[in-house]
Amino acid sequence: MPNRNCIPSLFVLLGLWGVAQPASAQALIPHTLQLDPAKVERQGLSLAQEAAQLAQFQQYELALPRAKLATQLSPRTPEVWSLLGGLYLQTNEVDKGIEALQQALKLDPKNAAVLFGLGSAYFQKGQYKTAIDNLESGLKIKPNVPGALFDLGNAFLMLRQYSDAIAQYEKAVAQDKDFWPAINNIGLIRYEQGNADEAIKHWRRASAIDKKAAEPQLANAVALYARGDREQGLTLGEAAIKIDSRYGDLKFLKDNLWGERLLADTKKFLETPQMKATIAQAQERPPRTQASPQ
Template sequence: MTNKITAIFQVLLYLTLVNNFLIIKSANAFFPKINEPNQKELNSTSIQIGRTAIQLIQLGQNSEAIKLLELAIKLNPSEIALWNSLAEAQIRSDQKYKALSSLNKAIKLKPKEENIYFKKASIYMDLNNPKKAKFYINEGLLINKNSERGYFQLGNAEIMLNNYKSALIAFKKSSKINSSFWQSINNEGLIQYELNNSKEAISKFKLALKISNDAEPMLALAIVLFSTDNKSIYTINLAKNALISNPKYVSKNYQSKQLWGKKLQNSAQLLFKAKEMKKVVKEAKEKIQ
């Protein structure tokens, strides 16, 4: 990694020399001739810098990645991948408004790329602005009406707006497009439980759990089963394994971020108070402190 970064800065130093040194053609002056790189070479260099920046993002070195991407964009401002990567690094650095600006630049370069609109929507969701998020989701769905991710995001925005029926429609469209997209099936279960349809919620959580052994449908299923007086060893073990897998779910704040409704959150607290759950709940709380 160090060698790659060193090599990049050598290239950048070279370009700085080209831009800042005046080559004087004179019989009395001798300067070595420096060939200024053409746009193709600059573009190639920017791509290499971008690849290194992506590696830095993956390593969690987002500030360093941002610096590299800003330099790469100066070399090649028309490369959409660089703007997308810059936005990703900015999001991870909690620079959400700067990320929105970067994505706006990307949209100007490629206005028919639906994923840019979905990424903007995700930022607005994080900013607790579901109306704005819904606008950009629908913009993306106009480009690609068969995006399971788009309908999943739309369902989440509708949950935040308390439009449960509209959310169910969106999640059903998502899972119809991709029957393995367990997140949409899981979120159908979240809504059904808030609508007092425990039997349907259990069915959805079980289906989601068959597709993915994720902590969320595992814990949600345990909570709903427990709330319907199913306090079997199976139910308790489901809950224990879920909290061991992802202790963050012990937190009501984290549950809210996952769009759990008040009814499910309250039911979770009743399960966590069960004597069989005390040890694992205590350990989960300690892990997230």
């Protein structure tokens, strides 16, 4: 419990500590504080900047209250609402994130970044058609953004509109040839379509771009093992799990958009004694890399 003697009174906070206190029967003369709106707004923007800096270091719990206060002090600034919405999404408060982003959009209807944020939020809620609408609206304003094209491809993938998904992934790679998650996800689709050779080609290409990317390595390992190249498959699979042990969890793979055919083959692969032992050892250590941004 805090020491009440250390808590400043309201008179101290308002700068009225030199004013005599009224007697109990004395009427208090009304006093209205005169606030400078421009100064208040500057304080709001300063708080928003602090919140953004904290968010860069993933200190979301510290950033969130600053961003909330910033929206109160600077309620007509769309960037502040956008920041708050993004922080809510980072802390898995998706509905609150959507509410803040919608407020940002009211203030700035042509803000592509806000539309992209809404697309991501609705994707998290499983509302893929609404996600597509927002992402496409944002891309009309600001086309050729690899991350937004990738998110749009993911939404089409979840609706099993595979040709549309591949088209968006290819656009993302055309803008950024090293954007391996898009290449990886084309492999996911090709495998579900029964074209393992094409899938392997894409996963090898993704692995060549980022040799520390666990996902394409593991997917490639499963595909090789399933078609009979067991020794190479197990070797690649061990290497992938050592990079990031989370990929030994089928639920994690499903969350990363792995399809039913690939998950079924992965289940058999992970149940081999060699992979079980590798997963058990790897889970004793923290992962060295982050999951791909799907």
